[in-house]
Amino acid sequence: MSDANYALLNKEQKEAVFHTEGPLLILAGAGAGKTRVLAYRTAYLIEEKNVSPWNILMITFTNKAAQEMRDRVVSLVDYGDSVWVATFHSTCVRILRRYIDRLGYDSDFTIYDTDDVRTLIKQVIQELDLDPKMYKERAIAAWISSLKNDMITAEDAKKDAMGNFRAMKEAQIYEAYQKHCRQNNALDFDDLLLLTVQLLQRNEDVLEYYQQRFKYIMIDEYQDTNRVQFEFAALLAKKFGNLCVVGDDDQSIYRFRGADIRNILDFEKTFTGAKVVKLEQNYRSTTSILDAANAVISHNRGRKNKHLWSELGKGDSVGFRQYENGYQEAEEVIEKIRQEVRRGASYNDFAILYRTNAQSRAFEEKCVAMNVPYRLVGGVNFYQRAEIKDLIAYLKTIASGKDDVATARIINVPRRGIGKTTLDKLRMFADANDLSLMEAIEHAKNIPGIGRALPSLQAFSMIIEELRQFDGDIEELIREVIYVTDYESVLEEFEEEKQQTKRENIDEFLSKAHDFMAGWDEMEEPTLSNFLEEVALVADIDDLDEDENRVVLMTIHGAKGLEFPTVFLCGMEEGLFPSYMSINSGDPMDIEEERRLCYVGITRAKRHLYLSCARARTLHGEVNYNRVSRFIDEIPENMLETAGKGGKRTFFDSERGSGFSSGGSDFSWNLPKPQEKKKAPVTSAPASFGKDFTVQKSDGLSYSVGDRVVHQRFGLGTVKEIVDGKKDYEVLVDFDDFGEKRMMAGFAKLEKAN
DNA sequence: AGTCAGCGAGTTTTT
């Protein structure tokens, strides 16, 4: 009947699963099976305790984790898909969409990412006539975020700032920023949580409704919750008290983002009578790897005492190498991977982890050069790329027009001769008449002194109006935006290679829109604002597909919650990891956080762990000479396999037998001697890197008027007309099932049908 | 009024 087999659980796991009533803290070490415990606990509640799936709330940090959890629960128990599994942020959005009018916002609010926030703050600083050198939007944004995380409002900040000039100015920026957000009907990430808590606090009926609905609440990664998140959970759980949190204080790595480790450390104090279960058996890693992890983390103070152990045997020793520079490090790591693949390993057995995104470049270059397929996670978030943000800004403006940040972004993209002066006038006019920027544009002819810009503004206004009338799905709408705005001309300003990347990104964006439309039956409705919301709340990690046969490159932060057979932890250098910032801050807690990060990195490895660093590293065009990281020193020497007696100096092809291997493993660190190495046979690496895409050169098309062509989405059709545009062809196709469509050849991916 | 070129400054991790 049930697929949940509770006998598979160990003693502690059972304890956690069967303890359903009252507050419960599950301290789950890395790889101790917490996802399984949460999924089983949910199944148990539904099957054995007759709890309705509808009454269960599970909160995770990423959409990916939520999806995995949902899949797990669905596979275990009937009606598992009725359990509310979501991230903090999307949970809050869902609540706010329904009730935010109680706080004076419209329910079609847009969501600001960090970029939008900075743009707006910069604008506010200007408006307040403050020196941008003194007040940097980056720092102010971080400051406002941390206040919001601690539930401190602008009014509170102003009170606290009394008598302090600078603090007063900063509080004013906060206040003005918040005012603009409200005018633009926009919420930043922190608002999503903060406003939800305020909503619940101020509206007894809403609170009552959700308390009643979520009788059982579970929160994953509890060590990374901040003050608002804590408040949100505590508020919802207050009525029934069934709050189950899972976390590991040793894996708390988001203090910089406001996470408060005390949430987990003080759980028992806050929720009196809480039961605590410790999961210390690790099912992921070998003892060698766990020993190294334990050795490092034991240097931290103020942690809950626990000791991970494993039954998986000793396994290979942890390897360590110091290379001359970052390029060499990258080359040898990639070469090692190639070697292992030749011996039967798969590319997706490997992850290359590093502290900062800047380190990814060397690895990427070597992957390309050495024909190793890879997947880069992180860096600049896909949706933050300029061309994508432009298109999103168009969509936002089309959808509501209240978001001035979006409108201002695209008002002159492509160039329409609407410059700073005109923008300033528009802003003044909008401000004086209580209009949005878009509304001001629509009334441009009433603005005195608008001068030559008037025709351009009217043209812009027409374009937006036209797009608002457009009848079609989101993917088609985006194509239409590109077409009617002549977005091509924006791309053409860049050099060939960059254009290429940008086109790929736009293609990917189109296919995401397509997927969104295709998958809509699972969601409420495929509206534009739903699409924009989804787009705002995705994290890089969310679309990592572990089944893809590629080496994964990402930061250690990104790797939390994941596991790989072989992990390369690179850049183990003082100043890089731990970071320069954390060493210089003077706050020992900063170093402790770095140490926890190191612990997270180490514990991602299942079978093989290779640590490495470089003597010299080029960063922003400057060469730095770094000492070996203190974290390496914290691992007893006998636990590390270094190369030769010179140890840390040598590369892995030094002497025979001095390689990274030990314990009779079939993996070894020995490489071919340099001369053999020159032209290693090309492996079976698929010749695809990064994203898949088809290139459609604009010189010459494979089809002509009258030809039958196939479109990815619209199927078969007949080419009616081809117009030679500036750089791309504009093609008119009469599709059998969809009628006539006009499209840019570069984006349409049309193929001649036979 | 808008655009372009040259100069200076800044760079941890991200829902």
Next chain:
DNA sequence: CTCGCTGACT
């Protein structure tokens, strides 16, 4: 090295 801004030019 790349982004963003200031100041000169069209």
